[in-house]
Amino acid sequence: MGAVAVSRNSGLIDGGLWFRLDEVSAVSAARRAAEDLGAEVGLGTDSLSGLAIVATELASNLVKHADDGLLLVRRVRSAEVAGVELLAVDTGPGMADVTRFARDGHSTTGTLGIGLGAIARQAGTLDVSSVEGRGTVILAQVWPGPPPAPATAAAVSRAMSGEEVCGDGYAVRSAGGRTQVLVSDGLGHGPMAAAATAATVQAFQAAPAGPPAAVVEHLHRAVRHTRGAAIAVAQLDDGEVRFAGLGNIAGFVVDDTARRGLVSLPGIAGHQRRATREFSYPFGPGALLVMHSDGVVDRWNLDDYPGLRERAPQVVAATVLRDAGTRRDDACVLVARARR
Template sequence: MIEADQVRDDAWIRAEEPSAVGAVRRLAIDLAKTAGFGDERVGQVAVAVTEAVSNLVKHAVQGVALVRPCPVAPQVVELITLDRGPGMPDVARALRDGYSTSGTLGIGLGAITRMASSYDVHSLPGRGTLLAVQFAAKGTTEPPPASGLVRPIGEEVVSGDAFAVSTGEQDITVLLFDGLGHGPAAAHASREAVELFLEGPDDEPLAILRRLHDGLAHTRGGAAAVARVTPARVSYAGLGNISGWITHADDRQGMVSVPGITGHQRRRLRQYEYELDEHATVVLHSDGLTDRWSPTTMPGLFSRSPAVIAAGLLRDAGSRRDDACVVIVRPRRDRA
């Protein structure tokens, strides 16, 4: 479970100039040292990050990079990159040792992933590449079963959107909160919501939502949704304009939020139960993403890890005219 002081705005860096390489590398080194990595491992993280961001600068269209503590494992350093082209026609080939083709993002990809504890990549020619890499102090790990991304409006440095994740043996509980408006006041409401969620993340989603509504009256409030995902079911309670979806490769099902403003206006709060099959993925997002996206226009994306799915939705459905947040949960069926 993340702690309140580990909730922060994601610092996206545009990979348009060579200076971006050093900026992301320095952040990665600082995070690795803070997480207790040894000198050799810190060096490996620095090399992998340098390689990945250098590729964006040299070859990508509208490439951006993010390095941060992993939302579900703060001792793990996570690198996420996304771009809008040129994409790779054969990702499997790019991952092989020694593969290098001038002018493509495949250069060095095998080396990057060999230094990773876990990774995932999705790429389509002409659409772009999504890369998520996790670095632990030692050993290999599985890609995290849940992930979320936040991006502030325009050139703002703080976002009014926030999320939090709590993991159990077989369940994952997530909060997504969209503070009313933008800027510091909206961000304050979102941080308060996260702290209230963390007071009792094992409570039922409806109880958590009621706690948020009662506790946010002194803020400007916002929209909130809480989802608990188990191997076979999702329990969902939402208030305001948060989109909740159960998705598959070729369709999606909406989940119900009641109208209102958390902390100020509400109808009767409700908790809804939805069954999940073995291929389902749960998606929550703020209105900073259009709800007109469809899995059918994103070939292969929903077979990837939560971090890569989140990056793909933020890239393809996100708006720069609003704060944006997306959270993805893959049921933990390996522990069922």
């Protein structure tokens, strides 16, 4: 059916709304949601018109040509301005040559390439990853003016099947001149899990600047009134990533040579923990940090997707979530890129 699959994180502005695109009626619902959000963030008339075109093209292509097509509509922010981000995700049939499919007038039955030219003209930011037989992820952003610099860290989350809110969440902040990221998995699922993650995110954003272990300690004290959460905080420094976690938030550093797992200690923020320790790992130019909740199995391999490690963090996160996420649990994937 073409019903909206809501995956909204309480207290997380950018949690967004997921739309399942399997019938034509869902296209207008997705377009209206994008337009409403565009008006909320202050897009002008021309930008709103462009946003409507982008949303319509992405949604229509998912209905016509994709398998298991989903469209995420959410607010996106830089330091000074807000825009609208659309993330189209499907499981097939994929495109062998994205550049060829993006040319106006190119049409092939069963592909998502149709309309990419129109999307590219209207979107301030466009990024695509596609593998034949595995699917496509398209990121499009519409801003009120020139697009800001690409984000170094971004995440994607969605609720488990049958739930309207997601108990997993994420946040990104600058603390003491360094980027810190959080992934939180509220205990259980549903509204109470979402409330735990919302409290964790709020406490993270308000926490004093300090290393990840100190931030985790702050969060542990701050969310005692909730049912608790598994959490992990990472800090991106020049040449290294510092990581501290409680519970089953997975972390990995991926570079040209290996995928290295990061250590998280047993515990539940807000309720129980034996100790809080911080670990440091090499994080060379171009390396990726991938963090995810236990709603994502860890058997993914970015090398299975040619060129994916060079794509935007949102595209990498959505690909991992699509192919390694389970529908029996909330799921969240965060990706951050080291500076080159």
